[in-house]
Structures are given as structure tokens and as C-alpha cells.
Amino acid sequence: MADHSFVRYEQILLDTRNRLHSLIQRGDAKPWLLWHALLPMVLPFVALLIPQRKGGLFLRPLLFFATVSIIVEIILYRRALLGANGYMVGLIMAWWLVWSSTLLFFNDVEHDFRRIERIQPVVGKGRTGQNGPSNGEKLRSDMVPADFNSLIWQPYPQSFLHRLGWTLALLLNLRGPDFNFRIPSLDPLPLQLASKHHQTASKNSYPSVRTRLCTAAVWFFVSYLAIDILKLILILDPYFFGAVSAPAPYPFNCLSAVPGLVQTYRYLASGLGVYFALQFVTPLNPLFFLGLATTFPSAAQALTATPLDATWLYTDQFGPFTAILDQGLAGAWSTWWHQMFRFGFISTAKWIISFLPQGISSRRSIRRIITTLVAFSISGMIHALGSYTQLGDTRPLGPFLFFFLQAVGVFVQDTCSRILVSLLTRQRVPPTRWLRRVGNGLFALGWLLLTGRLIADDFAKGGLWLTEPLPVSFVRGLMGRGWLCWRTAWFEYYDDGTFWGSGVRLR
Template sequence: MAQEYVSLYRQTLAERQQRYDAAIASGQYTPFLYPWDTLPALYLLFGIAVAPRFRPGLAKAVRYGCFLLVVLHFAYIGSQHRTLSFASGYMMGISGAWAVIMSAALLVFNDVAKDFTRIETRPIEPAGDASHPNGVVAVSGSDFASPIDLTKRKVPAVFTSKDKKQLGSQGGEQPATRPYKLVWQGYPYDSDWLHIIDWAADLITNFRGVNWKHRIQTAGEVDAPISPNHGNQISSAREEAVSGPPAVPEQTLRSLQYRTLQNFITTYLVLDLLKTTMMTDPYFLGLEPLDSPTQWPWLFRLNQHVPVATSLARLLTSMVAVITALTFVFGLSPLFFAVILPCFMDVSSITKSPLLEPWMYPPQWYPLGRTVLQSGLAGFWGKFWHQMFRFGISEPSRVIIEGLDLNQRGNAARATQVLIGFLLSGLIHAAGSYTSFSLKPSHPISGPLVFFFSQGVGVLLQQFLAKILRICIPQTKSLPPLARQLAKLVFVVLYLYFTGPLLADDFARCGVWLFEPFPISPLRGLGFGPGGKDEGWFAWYQEGSKWVGWWQGDHWWQSGLAIY
């Protein structure tokens, strides 16, 4: 009987699986264990939800203690555990490093009880306005929520009771949620524990702070013009101004849901195309260097005329794959909270976060051409690229700048902010490189750490060169905008081309592109891809692989549900 053909992709997966099984069997590593390896999330939740209820001195000690536990626990996980799940273990290191940085931002560099305020919903009854003179409702002394004037909103994400008659006459649009108002809410001292946990969990998971006072600038403005600072006078007076009751219109919600589903399907198909294509190139399997000959005929012929074509194509493919994968992951939040969850319940009944407001889901990416042409490398990283880590990695530099009393608009503060931010980004990805399990050794320091730090250097270098040119060659000031934009574009392309391999090569070595993002592959089911044994519609099957199982360690705290 003829032996079935096994593609190089499946051979690579099988060899990596055998080495992983041997490392686990020998005791060199243990798999990721649930629930013990998820405890750092509970440390952080405790520091945010419970610490503010203690006296100030003790609260600070509790916050710092929780941060220390997060650091120590993730250091243990990174040194002892490995998994083939989570993109070959790469995401285990990234999530751990990010948790440490975010914990520092929330517990060390800020006071939870004073520095964080979020926008929340409050259910109200339209008929209740008549029982309160002048449209003002007295609140209890424990309610420190500050109101938001919804009659001045810039975007028609919600409409008030005054709008309902008009909308009804034009098309009979009905609200998709019960009427509510929006308020600014600090730590909810006298609320029930469900409210406190809701508030704390939102703070932990809301990386960009889309409905918080620390909402990052690239997320745009909140569709409510009053800042939390402007509500202090009302809070001290223990009163809330009441506007007409708003609700998310059915049409607005349907538009958000349609856009979310469209993005989900599009990114799914593009990712499947990228995965099916990349698995046929030994470079993306971590087996060959960047400039090795390609097996794609069209690229092989092009490379004979343009020697950098293969390297450039692989770098561009890596970048597009990262962007598409992150877009897919980021899109899971609106998919769950705005599409799936509303089918089963009223979202406002389980959380006070305004999850159905469209401004809760600002764009993750900005137009590449516009940002690069306007701001060069700084625009590429500062606006076009996703800003999920922006708040956490900017807090250390903010504390240093304030501690040294530097001019926030000066060169020293700017350099501090840029270099520290990119250094922390490098450490996050270096941790992912370190915890990955791959056939070839990864290079956490000389790969991602050097790459991201070099981007900070490049941002400052481009600004320095532009300044020198304006001084030494005054004629450059009179150049047409198109010429200046072209110069910025050339700098960015060349800089990323020469530094990009530091990160792209490490991604390939770590086995990031061996990860199967979806259980069903339409393209492979239709016969595309490398073909051979184990190829077909169901992509998650790999002979000899094991996903989960019970792990029995020497002690009870070393036993749990293993994620291999």
C-alpha cells in the first residue's frame, strides 16, 4: 500500500509535537495549568476591587503586594511552563509581560480610589422627571457619579425622549435598550460587590480606556462632551442633572452588528488565505532564513529581476498577517457584547458599562498612507498601529517626567516617553519569544527587544534629521508638501525594511505561523494549500497532538487541568 503524502507543514508540526512531548515527559517543562496559572488575574482584581476599602496606608501596601504577586507568579510561569497552544506559547509570554506592566500602571503608578473614573449607565424612567422640580434628582451621599449632558452629543449614537417623537414620525425607529442616562463613576465605595467587580474588571480589561477618563487620544472623543473633572461641583452637591432618557436606537444597534459581522467574516477569510499561503513557504515554518529561495514560482521569477523581492514579500506578508490576526482578535469584543449577548439578554442588566454604544468600539487602525505621509515613523507607530498597549507603556514615562519635573513639551520628555515606551513594547514581545516552544532557538533580546527599541531610535532620528535639514538647508522649508511627504515615506519604508527582519525572523523561529487560528479552513477544504495527509476542512486535527488533560504534580497546587 502506497504511503500517503505528508506535507512539509505537517512534518514540521509532527516534529515539534514530538520534541514538546519529550520535554514534558522529561520534566524539563510542565504544561500551562488551570486554574493556578490564572491566579495573577485574581491578584490584580483583588488589588483594584478590595484595596480601596482599606485605610490609605494599608490600601497602598495591599496594592503593592498584589503587584509583587503578579510579578513573581508570571516569573514562575515563564520559567517552568510551556504550551503549544496560544500560538506556540508566544501569547503566554506576551500576556504575562503585559499583565505585569498593566498591574504597575493600575496599582503602583496610580491610586485606584482617586485616579480612575468611567462612564456608566443608570436606568431611569421617563415619567420620573415630573416628580423632581427643575429636572434635578437628589442622590444619596454615597453616590459620587457625575452627570453627562446627553442633549449636546456630537454623534447620534443615542437619542433622547425629545427625539423619539421625531424619529417615530420618520420611520418608527424603536430603542433597542431600556432608557438610561450616562454618568461618570469613580470607585463605587458604597455599591454592592457586583457593581464593584464590574467596575474593577472593566478597568483591567479595557486596555484603551474607551469609556474611562484615561481614554487614549487615538481612540477619539467620547460621545459625551462633559469631562469627569467638570462634574466635581455637581458631585459635591449630591445632585444629578437629568436630561431626557436616552436609549440605543434599534437601527444604530443593527448597523453596529452588521459592521461587526462583516468585519468578522472578512478577517476570517483573509486569515484563511494567508494561512493557506504561508504554510507552503519553509520560511514561515521557521526552517529557512529570510533571503532563502522561495517555492512560490511567481516570486521566484520576480526575484531574478529584483533581488530583494523575496525578502520584501515575506516581510510584507508577515506584517499583513499580524494586522489581520489582531483585527480578528479585536473584533471578538464587539462580536460578543454587541451581537451575541443582546440575543439572549438585556446587556445593561449585567453591567453598567454602555456596551451597545458605537463609540465603545473605535477603529483599531488608522489610514496607513495618511499617518505615514504626515508624521513618518512616528505616525506609523503612534497612530496607524494598534494602540492596545498605549496606556500601560506610557505610565512609567509619565511618572518619570513628573518626578524629574521635566517640561512635558521639551525634547528630554519626548525622548524619555518614546524610548521607554518602545523598550517596554520590546520587553513584551521578548517575553513571548522566550516562552515559545519552537524547533529553532528564539532570540528574545537580539530579535524583538532590539527591533522595538530601534523603532524608538528611528522616530527620534527622523525628527532630528528633519530639524538638521531645516537648519543647514533652509531651502527645504519651501519644498512642496508632496516632496516632504515622499521623503517621510522613503525613510519609513527603508527603516522598516532593514529593521523588520529582527522581528519577522523571530516570529517565524518561534512557530507563530504554525498556529491554526480556526477549526475550519474553507480554502484547504476546497483543495488549496500543500495538500497531503491530514489536510482538509478541519484544520485543528494533528496526529499525536493533545489539547487538554489532567496533570498530576507532586503537590495539589501543581495539579490541574493541563493546556498542552
């Protein structure tokens, strides 16, 4: 059985590579080039670099239009195997459209955004050290350094060199850990950055550098091993490569005795695959930046004004699991699950709400409903476009409906909870905390399993699980199936004779 499964898996990989090659040869698809992927990120960066009063007000719409045009062209025509059989082509481009809109139009970056920076002591009249305001920038009263490691809220810089680092950090910090738009699930800020808009904490409340690095390293290696084991399970089960109606392989075939258990195991395996993939990648942030900043502090301070050695910058990607028990499905998505896209979703919702009449937009319940619907709709759109750019037989409507129905589930649970609590209270038997937690957990799990087919089947049909995230497989190596997983080059030079079609290809 195992031999047959591995042969089938290798054949599917070969057929998929051949299919992409055939599509490109026939002109039905075009290769995704590295500079195509980078250009939609560079153009908003350039747009944000230029102040509005120096032409940015007119240049930003033009660069945004160029960014949108490139993103649309990539989603419609460009394909690659890299990134979950092309899934990341659509997902990254769709998200970058949302993020560019958030920074260029839905918010006033120059007026409203502040970045946390470390400044050095004043070394001369009207000037500061390397990381402080310079070139005519004035220190506000709340920016005066108290010591060598003082932190300030730095607004949009006036000097070009300072603005380079500030803008790059803005573009790459989705959760905003060092900006004033930081999402609420991050660690509290130090007392010296006290603000009515942000929770603060004493220095002793933060984990030490050693603790933060050890936690990140543990998650990295646990996730590595978990992905290795899950990958073996996926290879053995034909469901995960498109045969969604295939019977479960041994030893999971015993689950077929109970209706729904096979589907439950497959949906849970799909969810765990995504979860551990994120937990495998996100620890690299503290391991790399915090590790280097504490090992080479002088170099880190010379490179950037961001206090990279501050452990509060590196909050865990996922929130406490108890959020699901305390808040149900809403807690699963708004607190426990990763919040990388949160600010972009909320900014889009606020922009839409701004067009509503004051009498409607001022109502808290209306704002909550619109924000929830917009957030899940955009998430559905992003994942649907990821499905669209895959090479498999996908149905992008499935992922969109999955996320849209999460909003419906949040409203259903909220309504049912209110009715049930009201009934029990009137009967003088208010629900205890443990009963609320059980109910919240069961509803969240049940709703996710009920709607999971919409996205899990599409993952399988699209070839999401064909990706090899690990360079070396210890499990397959011990089984005699080979240790090395990355057997083909990720990049190659491609030239179709045109400027736009020539460059380093993402395979």
C-alpha cells in the same frame, strides 16, 4: 511541491508536539495550567477591590508581589503549544506585569479614575435604580440624571457590588473606552460627557449600530479569508518554519532575480499575518457585546452599568493609514498600529519621569524622548519574552532590538525632516504636502524593512506560524487537504501529584 510542503508542515507539527512532551517528561519544562494563567489576573482584581482605607494600602503590595512571583515562574518554566507555539505565554504574562503595575502603583485608581456609566432615574429619596449610586453613595452635582439614559462619570464606588463591575471593567479595558484615561485615538464622547480633557461630538457624528456591526462583520470575514490564504503561502515556504536561508518557493522564486525582494516579500507576509490576526480577533468585541446589548437591552442594562449599546465604545482597532503619510514612522506606531498597550506604556514612562529633577522633567523634549524610549523598550521586552517562551530556536534579543530601533527611527526621521525642511525653506522651495507624504511613507517602509529581519526571522524560528487560528480552512479544503484545522484538543486534565501542578492544562 505542494504535496512535499504539506507533508513537511504536518511533520513539523508532530515533532513540535513530541518535543514539548519530551521536555515535560524530562522535567526541563512544566505544563501551563489554566488557573496559572488566570491567577495573575485575579490577584490584581482582588487588590483593586479593597479600598486603601480598608487595608488595601498594605494588601496591594503583597498581592502584587505574589502576582510577580507567579508570572516569573510561568515565564521561566511553563510551556504550551497553544498561542503561537508558546509565544502568548510570555507575551501575556509580561504584559500583565506591566498592566498590574500601571493600575496598582503608577496611578491612583481610587482618586483619579472615572468610569462612564448609565444610571436610571431616582426612585426614592437617597436612592437610585439598579445602575446608579446606592448604599450611601451620594450623587455629585455633575452626576444628576437628566433622563432614563443619562451617563455619568462614576468614581471608585463605595458599595462592594458596584465596585465588582467597576473594577472588572477597569482591569479588562486596556484602551479605556469607558474610562477617563481613554486613549486619544478613540471616538469622541457624547456632549453630555463634556470635559476639558476629552473631545466630544454630537450624537449624529457616530456610526449607527447597524453600520458598526456591518463594518466589524466585514473585517472579520475579510481577515478570515486573508489568514486562510496567507496560511497556505506560509506552508509552502520553508522560511516560515525556521529555514530562514531557504530559497523562495514557486511562484515567489522569480523574486530572487532582484536582491532583497525575497526578504521583502517574507517580511511583508509576516507583517500581514500579524495585522490580519489582530483584525480577525478584535471585531469580535463589537459583534459580541454591541450585538447582544442591542438585541437584549434589558439584560445588558441589568448585567452592567456600562452603556454597551453605545457605538462610540467600539472604535476600530487600527487608525487611518494616512497617519503614516502625514507623520511617518511615528504615525505608523502611535496612530495607525493598534494602541492596546498605549496607556500602560505612557504610565510607566510618567512614573520614571517623576524621579527626575524638576529642571529636566519639565522640558517637553526630554519627556518626549523618555516616553518614546520607554514605550518601545517595554514593547520590545514584552515581545522578547514571548520569543523566550516559544519552543523553537529563538533569539529574544532580536524582537527587543526591533522595537527599540523603532524609537531610534522616529528620532532619525524627525531630525532629518527638520534639517531638510529648513534647507528647502531657505532655498525658497518649501516641500509640498504630496512630497512630505511620499517622504514619510518611504522612510517608514524603508525603516521597517531594514529592521524587520530582527523580528520576522525570530517569528519563523520560534514557530509562530505553526498556529492554526482558523477552525476551518476553505482554501485547503478546496485543494483536498482537509477542511478541519483544529484536530487536537486545546485542554486536558493534568496532575503531577502536587497542588500547584494539578489542573486543566493548556496544550
